[in-house]
Amino acid sequence: MIQLIGGEESLYTNIVYVQYAMMFISIILFYLCIKEITDKKILQGLGTIIYGICPFIFTWNNLILTESFSISGLVLLVFILLRYLKNTKKSTIILANILLFLLIMLRPAFIYLLPMVILYIIFIYQRNKKIVDLEEEIIKNKTSFITGIISFGIVILLILGYCTLMKINHGDFTITTVSDINRQILTINNGNFRKASNENIKAYIEYQISQPQGYDPTQIYNDVYKIFNKEDVDQFFYEAVENESFIQDIKYIIKKTVGISDEKIGTTYMESGRKNTILDKIGFATLPINFMHVYLILCLAFIYFLYKYKKHKVIDIKMFMLSVIILANLFTNLIAAPGELQRLFASSLPIMIMIIIYLIEIFMKNINFNTEE
Numbered sequence: 001m002i003q004l005i006g007g008e009e010s011l012y013t014n015i016v017y018v019q020y021a022m023m024f025i026s027i028i029l030f031y032l033c034i035k036e037i038t039d040k041k042i043l044q045g046l047g048t049i050i051y052g053i054c055p056f057i058f059t060w061n062n063l064i065l066t067e068s069f070s071i072s073g074l075v076l077l078v079f080i081l082l083r084y085l086k087n088t089k090k091s092t093i094i095l096a097n098i099l100l101f102l103l104i105m106l107r108p109a110f111i112y113l114l115p116m117v118i119l120y121i122i123f124i125y126q127r128n129k130k131i132v133d134l135e136e137e138i139i140k141n142k143t144s145f146i147t148g149i150i151s152f153g154i155v156i157l158l159i160l161g162y163c164t165l166m167k168i169n170h171g172d173f174t175i176t177t178v179s180d181i182n183r184q185i186l187t188i189n190n191g192n193f194r195k196a197s198n199e200n201i202k203a204y205i206e207y208q209i210s211q212p213q214g215y216d217p218t219q220i221y222n223d224v225y226k227i228f229n230k231e232d233v234d235q236f237f238y239e240a241v242e243n244e245s246f247i248q249d250i251k252y253i254i255k256k257t258v259g260i261s262d263e264k265i266g267t268t269y270m271e272s273g274r275k276n277t278i279l280d281k282i283g284f285a286t287l288p289i290n291f292m293h294v295y296l297i298l299c300l301a302f303i304y305f306l307y308k309y310k311k312h313k314v315i316d317i318k319m320f321m322l323s324v325i326i327l328a329n330l331f332t333n334l335i336a337a338p339g340e341l342q343r344l345f346a347s348s349l350p351i352m353i354m355i356i357i358y359l360i361e362i363f364m365k366n367i368n369f370n371t372e373e
Contacts, residue, residue: 012064015064016061016062016064019060019061019068019069019072020058022068022069022072023057023058023061023068023071023072025072026071026072026075026076026350027048027051027052029075029076029079030047030048030051030052030075030079030350030354031044031048032079033075033078033079033082033354034047034048034354034357036082036085036086036318037318037354037357037358037361038357038358038360038361040361040364043357043360043361046357047353047354047356047357050286050287050353051350051353053282053286054266054283054286054287054349055266055279055280055282055283055286056265056266056283056287056346056349057071057346057349057350059279060346065343066106066107067343067346067347069106070103070106070107070110070346070347071346071347071349071350073099073102073103073106074103074110074325074347074348074350074351075350076099077096077099077100077103077113078321078322078325078350078351078354080092080095080096080099081096081117081120081321082318084096084124085124085317085318088124088128088140088141088144088145089144090143090144090147090148093121093144093147093148093151094147094148094151096117097117097148097151097152097154097155098151100113100114100117100152100155101155101158101159104155104159104175105175107347108175108176109329109332109333109344111159111175111332112328112329112331112332113325113328114155114156115324115328116321116324116325116328117152118149118152119320119324120317120320120321121145121148121149121152122145123315123317123320124145124317125141125142125144125145125148126315127314127315127317128141129141159175163175181221183241184221184237184240184241185217185218185221186217186252186335187237187240187241187244188205188209188217188220188221189217189256190244190248190249190251190252191248191252192240192241192243192244192245192248193205193236193237193240194206195239195240195243196236196237196239196240196243197236197239198228198232198235198236200228201224201228201232201233201236202236204224204227204228205220205224208220208223218340224236249335253331253334253335256334257295257334260291260341261290261291261292261295262290262291262292263290263291264284264289264290265287265290265293265294265342265345265349265352266280266283266284266287266342266346266349287349287352287353289352291330294326294330294352297326297352297355297356297359298323298326298327300359301319301322301323301355301359302323304316304319304359304362305319305320305323318358319355319358322351322354322355322358323355325348325351326348326351326352326355329344329345329347329348330345330348333345
């Protein structure tokens with residue numbers, strides 16, 4: 001579409017312009033999301049300003065990658081879901097499911113949004129069952145719920161249909177062949193490559209990962225294909241994946257989760273993978289958090305979620321949505337693409353800002369409540 005309108009010569013430039021335009025629109029949507037989370041003007045302004053000026057978010061607009069559209073698209077999805085929480089219109093949940101499908105097609109890793117969205121629809125239906133009394137509202141709640149389930153089911157069928165086409169054309173029942181590559185790279189990270197039979201490839205990988213300066217599993221994977229026969233490498237990684245151990249995967253996840261805890265969140269990739277040092281410093285000033293902070297924030301969210309449910313028998317649907325998006329994204333990236341964690345976690349940065357603002361709002365309300373008592 002962009003190519004048809006702007007021409008081939010300026011295609012990349014026009015894509016960047018479109019990405020920045022979408023970013024600008026997403027700032028407005030982000031502000032509207034924050035308004036649904038807190039009624040305090042200072043928190044609304046603070047959250048929106050951080051989102052708008054943080055280099056870890058806006059610099060992705062300079063690159064022709066999926067990050068820019070993923071960030072803007074996820075903000076749009078959260079906005080639509082928050083609108084549905086406020087007013088359960090059928091058109092709203094249909095729009096949310098259409099966007100959900102488009103996001104998964106844009107980035108297959110967004111498959112983790114599927115369970116979150118279906119539970120979100122169910123939680124809203126259950127909540128409304130308890131609070132609506134008028135016959136008209138009861139009917140509206142049921143029809144909206146049924147519409148959400150049907151449109152969600154259509155999304156599942158479309159994804160399964162796409163996977164079937166991939167099976168016909170490429171031999172694998174999957175959304176993307178990238179997931180298979182990431183699975184193979186994972187065997188380097190978790191040590192499962194040692195279960196393959198080719199001793200020469202095994203010895204090469206062992207040597208590379210033993211280097212004191214550390215190693216890049218993706219680079220090792222690419223180098224193996226350059227050095228050794230392709231058929232031998234294919235067979236090697238096939239054996240490594242087939243002999244995977246669930247226990248070994250769990251150990252790797254725990255090790256990786258602990259290992260990245262002190263790693264700062266955010267990066268400013270520029271042309272040819274270079275970083276901008278100045279923008280990095282601005283980014284860490286506007287969003288000074290590492291993955292340990294993410295773990296703590298998720299723990300606080302989980303504790304509050306359980307506390308509210310135990311005390312009031314109420315599910316905080318907003319907290320559920322925000323925390324599950326972050327947790328699922330983090331888990332998916334640790335499993336599927338640990339070598340590109342910073343890039344793939346970028347889409348969750350706006351959600352991180354939202355949940356931080358939400359926790360501050362909850363804390364301030366509790367302080368005010370205790371003061372009044």
